[in-house]
Amino acid sequence: MITDKQGNILSGASANSTELFDRSVAAFNIYRGDPVALLDEAIELTPECAMAHITKAHLYALATEPDATAEAKQIVHTAKTLGMNDREKSHINALDLLLAGEWTAAALALDHHNNTYPHDLVALQCGHLMDFYRANGRNLRDRIARVLPKWSSDMPGYSVLLGMHAFGLEETGDYVRAEDMGRKAIDLQPLDCWAHHAVAHVMEMQGRAEDGIGWMIAREPHWTGDDNFFKVHNWWHRSLFHLELEQNDEALRLYDTEIGQDQSAVALDLVDASALLWRLHLIDHDVGNRWQSVAAAWDAHADGKGYPFNDWHAVMAYLGAGRQDRVEKILTNYRNSTDDGSEVSKWGKQTVISLVEGFVAFWQADYETAVDRLHSARFISNTFGGSHAQRDIIDWTLTEAAIRGQMKGVSESLANERIELKPHSPVNRNFLARAKSASGNANVAA
Numbered sequence: 278m279i280t281d282k283q284g285n286i287l288s289g290a291s292a293n294s295t296e297l298f299d300r301s302v303a304a305f306n307i308y309r310g311d312p313v314a315l316l317d318e319a320i321e322l323t324p325e326c327a328m329a330h331i332t333k334a335h336l337y338a339l340a341t342e343p344d345a346t347a348e349a350k351q352i353v354h355t356a357k358t359l360g361m362n363d364r365e366k367s368h369i370n371a372l373d374l375l376l377a378g379e380w381t382a383a384a385l386a387l388d389h390h391n392n393t394y395p396h397d398l399v400a401l402q403c404g405h406l407m408d409f410y411r412a413n414g415r416n417l418r419d420r421i422a423r424v425l426p427k428w429s430s431d432m433p434g435y436s437v438l439l440g441m442h443a444f445g446l447e448e449t450g451d452y453v454r455a456e457d458m459g460r461k462a463i464d465l466q467p468l469d470c471w472a473h474h475a476v477a478h479v480m481e482m483q484g485r486a487e488d489g490i491g492w493m494i495a496r497e498p499h500w501t502g503d504d505n506f507f508k509v510h511n512w513w514h515r516s517l518f519h520l521e522l523e524q525n526d527e528a529l530r531l532y533d534t535e536i537g538q539d540q541s542a543v544a545l546d547l548v549d550a551s552a553l554l555w556r557l558h559l560i561d562h563d564v565g566n567r568w569q570s571v572a573a574a575w576d577a578h579a580d581g582k583g584y585p586f587n588d589w590h591a592v593m594a595y596l597g598a599g600r601q602d603r604v605e606k607i608l609t610n611y612r613n614s615t616d617d618g619s620e621v622s623k624w625g626k627q628t629v630i631s632l633v634e635g636f637v638a639f640w641q642a643d644y645e646t647a648v649d650r651l652h653s654a655r656f657i658s659n660t661f662g663g664s665h666a667q668r669d670i671i672d673w674t675l676t677e678a679a680i681r682g683q684m685k686g687v688s689e690s691l692a693n694e695r696i697e698l699k700p701h702s703p704v705n706r707n708f709l710a711r712a713k714s715a716s717g718n719a720n721v722a723a
Contacts, residue, residue, distance in 0.1 A: 281328070282433040283396040288362050289325030297322070298329055299433075302399060305336065306437040307469045308507040312336060327365045328399070330356040331372070335403045338375050341410065341584040342544050344577070350376050364394050371400075378621035380411045380661075388420060395424040398434045405441045410586070411620075412662045418445030436465035440472025447478045448665060455479050463496075470500045470507040477514040481521075481666050484699035489518035512536050513549035517556075517666065523703050525562045528553065532567070540570045544578050544587050547571060548663075551590040552670055554597060559677050568597030579603070581610025585621070585629035586662050592633050596640045608633055624661045628654055632671065639674055644682030651675040680711050688712035 279290045282299045290298065301315035313336055319329040330352055337349035353372050361369070367390045375383035387404035391397060401424065408416040421442040428435050443459035446452075456479045462472035473496055480489035493515040500511045512535040519528040536550055550571045554564050572594040579591030588607050595603040611625045611633070635650030655671040662668050676695065679688035692709040699705050 283398050285328075285364060285394065285397055286362055288327045288360050288365055289323055290319075290328070291323045291326075294319040294323040294326050294329065298326065298332070301329075301332065302434075305332070306398070306402065306434060307466060308471060308505060309468055309502065310504050325359050327356055327359045327361045328368075330359065331365060331368045332399050334372050335368075335399065338372060339403065339406050339410070340544065341587055342578050343580065343583050346376065346583070364390075364397065367394075368400065371403075375407065378617075378619035380407055380620050381413075382620070384408055384411065384413070384416065388416070388423075391420070391424055395427040396432070398437065401438065402441065405445075408445075409663065410584070410661065411659075412657065412664075412668070413659055414445065414448035414665075415659075416445075418442065418449045418451075421445055430465075436462045436469060436472070439465070440469045440475060443472055443475035444478065447475055447482065450482075452479045452483055463499075467496075467499050470505060470511060473500050474507065474511055474514060477511065478664065478666055481514065481517060482698075484521070484702045486518040486521040486702075490515065490522075493518070509536055509541060509543075509546040509549055513553055514666070516553050520556055520560075521702060521704055523707075525557065525560060529557060529562065529564065532557075532564075537567060537570065540574050542574050542577060544584075547574055547578070547594075548587065548590045548667070551575075551593040552667065555593045555670060556673065558597065559673060564597070568594055568599075572598035572600055572603070576603075579607060581607035581625075582614070583621075584661075585611075585624045589629055589632050589636070592636055596637065604633070604637060608637075628657050628660060628662075632657075635671075635678075636674065639678050642681070644678040644684070647678035648675060648682060648684060648687060651678065676708050676712075680708065685712065 279287050279292065279295050281287055281295065287295055287298065297315050297319035301312040304310035304312040304315060313333060316329045316333045319326055334349045334352040334356065337345040337352065353369060353376065356369060371383045371386040371390065374386055384404055384407035387400050390400050394400065401420065404420050405417060408420060421438055425438060425442065428438060439458050439462035443455050443462060446455035446458060456476050459472045459476040462469055477489055477492060480492060493511065501508050512531055516528040516531045532553055536553060541547065554567060554571065557564050575591035575594050579588045581588055592604050592607060611630050614622065614625060616622050616626060631650045631654035635647050635654055638646035638650060651671055652675060655675060657668065676688060676691040679691055689712040692705065692712045695705040696709055
């Protein structure tokens, strides 16, 4: 009986393909190396190894890219022809739901899965990512909390669970425990860039920008390697700390040297590129023609039919690049789409249309419309939309629109809201000073 490192039985595997499978999972765990290439090697050795196909399908399905989704469906089709045990069949059930656009149903299926198979690390990590993509902070925390007592520090992958739990604790506001858990994870596995980024999130949420920059610089060798899938996102986090301190030139330098250089075609990286350029635009920092390459890269992913969070970030780039036709295409597709009852369809109808309309209105200096659309659309937590740090771009744009639109009462209220969360933030103090002076100038000193 052949098992993976956590003791889960692998149908159709050999000793050699299992070694490749375990290496692939380890690469996936810390987002370093090429897990797909390792899975392909395992499949070549033993084409009947179901979990190699299943894990590959998960990786493609979680990419939130149209071509990758199509590939994941084909992989699942192949996997269904193989002999599988009950655990592997349970994975297929979750994948079927995910590929049908039912992110919450898929995540819940893996909840139930891990009640029976608490040491299935692939299921835990894929479920954790599903929780992230649908912005469910509670389950980011509790999915891991439910199984942690059944793990021990000597089990392979234990540190990975600590890193995931750290991020869940951060997204639910338990910042002290989150930082402690993240640091423990990194002590065990210094290359775990998810755990590293969980601690960065804590510092972002607490307004500890100086600490954040120090954290990123001190650990830079651990998260900037060429084989690190997550490095662009961590560069984005460092850029946010510089923006918080109004070190805008440095944020743009990091964009040029680390985020936008050799323009990535990966959706996750494009989200970061769009979000950083938009923030720089909000503070009237000239970004030149940098929008053009980001917009061009989005063409392969943004269609108004897939993952709405990506389409919304693509709109930022299309607006910056002056490609209004692509903005209208995305909006038209969402407005005219038939509600097929799927969760993704509901995200499009209920949230992303207002988000896109709000950002378009802001770009066109129609600040009243921007405030109207964004004020309701900002409450997207537990529906879709990444992390608190990523969604802050909505509130930042909303507050800026209210200030520029001379809406004194609204802008002061929104600035007060931000000050309550980060009282020492130079950005938030600037917001409040400008709101009180009823000035639309983005460069008024607080």
